[in-house]
Amino acid sequence: MNGSWYEDITTGHTVGAGFTLLGWRARVRPSSGEVTLWIYVRNDVAINILAGANITDTTCFTVPASVAPPDFSSCGWGNGVNHGEGVVEPTGAVVLRSATVNIAAPSNIRIRASYSL
Numbered sequence: 001m002n003g004s005w006y007e008d009i010t011t012g013h014t015v016g017a018g019f020t021l022l023g024w025r026a027r028v029r030p031s032s033g034e035v036t037l038w039i040y041v042r043n044d045v046a047i048n049i050l051a052g053a054n055i056t057d058t059t060c061f062t063v064p065a066s067v068a069p070p071d072f073s074s075c076g077w078g079n080g081v082n083h084g085e086g087v088v089e090p091t092g093a094v095v096l097r098s099a100t101v102n103i104a105a106p107s108n109i110r111i112r113a114s115y116s117l
Contacts, residue, residue: 005031012064018045019060022108026067033117035067037075039094040110047096047103054098055084060109061094067117068092075113079103088113 009026022040029035039061047055073088077096084099094111096103103109 005029009064009067012066014062015041016058016060016062018058019043021061024061026063028067028117035069035113035115035117037063037067037088037094037111037113039112040108042106042108043103044105046105047099049099049102055096055103058096059093060096061111063088063092063094065092069115070117073113073115075111077109077111079107079109082107086111086113088115 006027006029009028013024015021020042022042024039027036041060047058049055068090069088071090075086075088077084077086082099082101082103086094086096088094
């Protein structure tokens with residue numbers, strides 16, 4: 001194997017309440033255990049910043065156990081106007097954790113993460 005071979009995973013996921021899936025893929029390189037996630041969801045309910053704080057941690061997606069990271073892995077998200085930080089948990093949950101402003105509904109949210117299994 002020359003290290004350039006990969007497998008795309010597009011099944012086995014769940015979508016969080018209040019979100020619609022627009023597309024997703026987990027690209028796994030078996031020779032190295034590297035995973036790259038691309039997740040594209042739309043929030044159907046506004047996610048507002050709490051007074052003087054941040055957004056409530058919000059699970060928007062869950063990847064299958066076979067591609068979940070062994071430890072918490074940071075990820076970034078954006079919608080073209082707003083952006084923030086998230087995390088992919090060992091359970092596979094993809095959680096939005098911060099935002100620069102309220103996330104209006106509907107917003108198309110793009111998430112990308114990379115980690116090793």
